[in-house]
Amino acid sequence: MHGDAPSPRRTASRNRRRVLLKVLRYLLLTFLAVVIVFPLYITVVNSLLSPQQIASRPPTFFPIHPQWGSYSTAWDAGHMSEYMLNSVIVTAIITVGQVATAILAAYAFAFLEFPLKRALFVLFLATLMVPFEVTIITNLTTITNLGWYNSYQGLAVPFLATGFGAFLLRQAFLQVPPDLKDAASIDGYGHWRFMTRVAVPLARPTVAALSVFAFLGAWNQYLWPLLVTKDDRYRTVQIGLKQLSSTSLDQVNVTFAGVVIAALPLVVLLLIFQKQLVRGLTAGAVKG
Amino acid sequence: MAGVTFDRVTKCFGDVVAVDDLSLDVFDEEFLVLLGPSGCGKSTALRMIAGLEEPSEGTIEIGESIVNDVEAKDRDVAMVFQSYALYPHMSVRKNIEFPLRTRKVASDEREKLVHDAAESLGLETLLDRKPAQLSGGQRQRVALARAIVRRPKVFLMDEPLSNLDAKLRVQTRAELIELQRELATTVIYVTHDQVEGMTMGHRIAIMADGKLQQVGPPQAVYDHPANLFVAGFIGNPPMNTVSGPIVRTASDPAGSFGIGVEGTVIPLPAGHCAAIERSGAKTVVLGVRPEHLRPATEGGLVATVAVIESLGHERHVDCRLADGQMVISRLSSSEPAPLVGERVNLTVDPLELHIFDGVTEEAIETT
Amino acid sequence: MIFTRNAKARRRLRESGLAYLLLGPSLLIFAVFIFYPFLSNFYLGFFKTPPFPGLPNRFVGLSQYQEVLTSSTFLNSVRTTVAFAFLTVPLGIALGLGLAVVAHQQLRGIAIYRTIFSSTVATSVAVASVIFGTLFNPVVGLLPWLGINPQPPILDNPDWALIAVALITVWQTLGLTFILMASGLQAIPDELHEAARIDGAAAWSRFVRVTMPLLSPTIFFAVVIGGIFAFQTFGQIDLLTQGGPLDKTNVLTYYVFTTLRTENNDGKAAVLAVALFSITLVLTVVQMKVLERRVHYAR
Ligand SMILES: Nc1ncnc2c1ncn2[C@@H]1O[C@H](COP(=O)(O)OP(=O)(O)OP(=O)(O)O)[C@@H](O)[C@H]1O
Ligand SMILES: [Mg+2]
Numbered sequence: 001m002h003g004d005a006p007s008p009r010r011t012a013s014r015n016r017r018r019v020l021l022k023v024l025r026y027l028l029l030t031f032l033a034v035v036i037v038f039p040l041y042i043t044v045v046n047s048l049l050s051p052q053q054i055a056s057r058p059p060t061f062f063p064i065h066p067q068w069g070s071y072s073t074a075w076d077a078g079h080m081s082e083y084m085l086n087s088v089i090v091t092a093i094i095t096v097g098q099v100a101t102a103i104l105a106a107y108a109f110a111f112l113e114f115p116l117k118r119a120l121f122v123l124f125l126a127t128l129m130v131p132f133e134v135t136i137i138t139n140l141t142t143i144t145n146l147g148w149y150n151s152y153q154g155l156a157v158p159f160l161a162t163g164f165g166a167f168l169l170r171q172a173f174l175q176v177p178p179d180l181k182d183a184a185s186i187d188g189y190g191h192w193r194f195m196t197r198v199a200v201p202l203a204r205p206t207v208a209a210l211s212v213f214a215f216l217g218a219w220n221q222y223l224w225p226l227l228v229t230k231d232d233r234y235r236t237v238q239i240g241l242k243q244l245s246s247t248s249l250d251q252v253n254v255t256f257a258g259v260v261i262a263a264l265p266l267v268v269l270l271l272i273f274q275k276q277l278v279r280g281l282t283a284g285a286v287k288g
Numbered sequence: 289m290a291g292v293t294f295d296r297v298t299k300c301f302g303d304v305v306a307v308d309d310l311s312l313d314v315f316d317e318e319f320l321v322l323l324g325p326s327g328c329g330k331s332t333a334l335r336m337i338a339g340l341e342e343p344s345e346g347t348i349e350i351g352e353s354i355v356n357d358v359e360a361k362d363r364d365v366a367m368v369f370q371s372y373a374l375y376p377h378m379s380v381r382k383n384i385e386f387p388l389r390t391r392k393v394a395s396d397e398r399e400k401l402v403h404d405a406a407e408s409l410g411l412e413t414l415l416d417r418k419p420a421q422l423s424g425g426q427r428q429r430v431a432l433a434r435a436i437v438r439r440p441k442v443f444l445m446d447e448p449l450s451n452l453d454a455k456l457r458v459q460t461r462a463e464l465i466e467l468q469r470e471l472a473t474t475v476i477y478v479t480h481d482q483v484e485g486m487t488m489g490h491r492i493a494i495m496a497d498g499k500l501q502q503v504g505p506p507q508a509v510y511d512h513p514a515n516l517f518v519a520g521f522i523g524n525p526p527m528n529t530v531s532g533p534i535v536r537t538a539s540d541p542a543g544s545f546g547i548g549v550e551g552t553v554i555p556l557p558a559g560h561c562a563a564i565e566r567s568g569a570k571t572v573v574l575g576v577r578p579e580h581l582r583p584a585t586e587g588g589l590v591a592t593v594a595v596i597e598s599l600g601h602e603r604h605v606d607c608r609l610a611d612g613q614m615v616i617s618r619l620s621s622s623e624p625a626p627l628v629g630e631r632v633n634l635t636v637d638p639l640e641l642h643i644f645d646g647v648t649e650e651a652i653e654t655t
Numbered sequence: 656m657i658f659t660r661n662a663k664a665r666r667r668l669r670e671s672g673l674a675y676l677l678l679g680p681s682l683l684i685f686a687v688f689i690f691y692p693f694l695s696n697f698y699l700g701f702f703k704t705p706p707f708p709g710l711p712n713r714f715v716g717l718s719q720y721q722e723v724l725t726s727s728t729f730l731n732s733v734r735t736t737v738a739f740a741f742l743t744v745p746l747g748i749a750l751g752l753g754l755a756v757v758a759h760q761q762l763r764g765i766a767i768y769r770t771i772f773s774s775t776v777a778t779s780v781a782v783a784s785v786i787f788g789t790l791f792n793p794v795v796g797l798l799p800w801l802g803i804n805p806q807p808p809i810l811d812n813p814d815w816a817l818i819a820v821a822l823i824t825v826w827q828t829l830g831l832t833f834i835l836m837a838s839g840l841q842a843i844p845d846e847l848h849e850a851a852r853i854d855g856a857a858a859w860s861r862f863v864r865v866t867m868p869l870l871s872p873t874i875f876f877a878v879v880i881g882g883i884f885a886f887q888t889f890g891q892i893d894l895l896t897q898g899g900p901l902d903k904t905n906v907l908t909y910y911v912f913t914t915l916r917t918e919n920n921d922g923k924a925a926v927l928a929v930a931l932f933s934i935t936l937v938l939t940v941v942q943m944k945v946l947e948r949r950v951h952y953a954r
Contacts, residue, residue, distance in 0.1 A: 029757060033771040040774065043786050055795045104677040114674035127685050130693050133887050133908045134932045137915055137924050138692030161684035179373035182340050188361035188390035191673060201377045220779035222890035238781040242894055245785045252795050259785050266777040278834050342663060357662035
């Protein structure tokens with residue numbers, strides 16, 4: 001049989017192939033998802049088992065009788081409550097500080113004319129070329145001399161400004177139509193009010209992305225908090241995890257609980273601010 | 289209420305002279321249209337009144353006082369931008385209210401003013417929308433409402449209609465004229481559209497290359513363009529211009545000479561000849577409005593019909609002279625039209641001729 | 656006229672003043688915590704830190720640079736870091752790209768998969784290290800149960816430690832790489848794929864001829880930051896191997912840290928920091944130069 005009309009048999013077999021293809025695709029996706037998420041999953045599971053169950057073979061992959069005690073142990077005896085509080089404080093200071101200084105600097109670069117503008121902008125970009133790791137030697141001395149060793153200031157102040165944030169926000173401010181600035185200045189809005197009422201609200205997606213990016217960076221810091229703190233009063237949660245994992249191998253469930261506690265804020269952040277996070281991270285990638 | 293005066297104002301951006309030695313008086317309560325082709329410096333002139341640009345030379349007065357050193361916000365002017373410059377993140381209400389917020393206006397008073405402005409432009413039902421949820425025409429009204437809400441001394445408008453479609457533009461034109469009458473304020477209106485200039489302005493000021501070319505009531509400018517540029521810029525289709533050598537025809541009863549165009553000579557009336565003689569011009573350019581160029585059975589210039597454009601109420605007959613120059617005759621659609629390819633004789637009433645100096649391009653007055 | 660000039664100058668002055676006021680906070684932080692410590696590294700490198708605190712630093716000129724930069728520990732450290740970069744960057748990008756391609760299709764529920772694929776951005780280096788450190792543990796870990804149980808244990812094994820740390824790093828950064836690649840893919844207009852499809856190109860050749868070239872700027876950036884990240888690797892090493900076994904994981908940043916912290920040798924650490932900066936800089940420039948030529952920038 002020739003002709004253009006496909007035979008019912010052929011259509012049926014094509015449909016079957018399409019369904020099969022779809023199933024294969026889902027299988028592949030699911031397999032990859034399981035592999036990626038398994039370490040996280042097993043962490044949660046282990047945090048709900050007793051140390052004996054964790055060490056038993058074959059391993060337990062599902063907690064039939066979850067034991068939540070590990071969380072309170074990690075929280076209290078493991079000092080996770082202090083670590084978390086410290087991390088929250090330091091991260092909040094850094095995030096707010098970075099966003100604020102970036103807004104101010106970006107506004108100057110986008111809307112004002114002043115001598116040495118280009119040179120200063122190059123200077124801001126130059127900060128991106130210096131990895132923080134390179135500056136720790138003198139920074140540690142500086143912080144110590146300032147009397148900020150083992151303090152919130154010591155943890156946060158070096159990170160209160162970034163060339164990257166200023167650069168990113170300047171790009172966003174340059175998108176603000178110049179007519180808006182002109183209209184506002186006729187209407188009597190000076191720079192400060194134009195910045196707070198027009199420029200920043202219009203750049204809100206970038207501000208949000210930058211905030212998420214700053215939050216992530218501050219929360220995940222490891223080297224500097226390790227250098228600049230000496231006791232649990234100021235240790236952040238990342239350093240706290242090191243303490244927790246090195247002290248309690250016989251309480252490995254507590255370590256896992258600590259890991260879950262430490263990761264939880266970012267998981268929540270990822271779920272709520274997925275869009276901004278993606279924007280922030282991809283913008284951050286261009287930074288390199 | 290106040291007038292605006294430019295006194296020998298020049299504005300340079302680096303090497304570019306955007307406005308060149310501009311002197312212009314805008315009267316109180318006048319609707320003045322600043323007209324000119326793209327890049328001629330209209331916006332720059334307007335922005336200097338607003339205080340958004342500083343003049344390089346000269347002074348600008350609003351009312352009786354020199355405002356060169358007065359900040360934009362203290363000049364008591366309002367501006368409507370071509371882009372409308374609405375704040376995208378604010379509702380219509382907030383946008384209209386915006387200029388009042390910096391001026392110490394009590395909040396109930398503010399509300400009343402916003403309401404009045406919105407009402408006079410038919411925006412009451414749109415107050416809670418964001419600019420993105422409005423049509424182009426509605427956005428334009430919000431921009432106007434924001435300008436009128438604080439009753440400024442002077443309104444500045446920079447091509448406020450250019451983003452509207454043709455029909456809305458005609459309608460809004462009429463509304464703007466009415467609005468200006470009601471508010472009885474000075475309006476300085478920038479456009480490159482000569483129809484807007486002709487229909488809206490009490491006077492029009494025509495600029496080219498940063499220089500003022502002519503100021504006057506629209507009809508006066510149309511009837512007596514000061515130079516070739518204005519003649520070509522005002523009127524649609526533009527004035528026909530024909531250039532040719534001055535030919536002495538001593539025997540001609542009408543005058544002592546005419547303009548030679550491929551064999552024929554267009555005779556000039558005696559008054560014109562005297563004027564040309566007085567001016568000392570070596571060559572001249574003749575200008576004829578298309579409506580004054582009539583096809584006839586004999587005499588005049590011989591031409592071939594190249595294209596006929598029918599606009600419904602009138603026809604534009606494009607004709608090619610023997611030496612290749614193109615001229616346009618405008619006929620009402622009730623008149624009989626020639627056919628394409630037909631040879632026609634184009635005649636003109638000598639009194640409707642405009643004469644320009646071929647070198648300076650200035651009009652030669654013939655009265 | 657004169658009063659106009661004055662007013663103009665005053666206005667300009669005020670604007671400049673405001674600008675410097677706005678830049679001030681950032682400039683202060685940069686000066687104190689980036690430029691000054693960066694520059695003082697070069698200076699500190701000229702001085703030998705005494706073996707006991709309290710004694711004065713001794714000026715030794717360039718000799719400390721020579722001594723440190725030719726030492727076998729330093730050279731080993733650079734080799735280790737480079738090896739680490741080669742272990743993490745290509746694999747990470749390949750996996751991230753693969754995931755992005757797989758997730759780039761119209762299927763019901765694909766958003767859930769995308770979220771899962773990007774889930775490791777919610778982990779920090781410390782979180783990932785502690786998780787895997789425990790999973791790799793010879794007593795309580797899962798790896799031995801799976802039959803992977805080298806002697807000595809994997810993180811203490813000179814042959815395996817660096818590879819293990821690299822794999823953990825690849826997992827931890829996979830979410831970021833995926834997000835990067837996925838948004839790169841998304842930026843490619845669908846019409847281009849459709850055009851290639853109409854031209855009869857098969858899936859694989861579409862990928863090679865259309866997707867890869869258009870994605871090359873994204874990959875380029877991923878390579879650059881991947882390389883830079885590798886030279887900043889620290890937390891994994893500190894938590895999992897402490898540079899061991901036998902210095903096999905003593906990457907440069909960790910070496911700087913131990914020199915500063917354990918040896919208390921600021922002068923030597925400064926030289927190492929200068930080296931770390933120079934290598935990062937050279938690497939970035941070289942990567943840009945080499946890769947830029949092969950990158951197709953969409954216009
Ligand atoms: N800020 C500026 N910097 C440099 N040159 C400028 C600036 N603003 C305007 N110009 C130049 O000055 C000249 C006049 O510009 P202007 O905007 O006043 O023209 P316009 O008559 O409003 O034109 P259009 O009808 O296109 O709006 C142009 O040549 C323009 O390029
Ligand atoms: Mg303009």
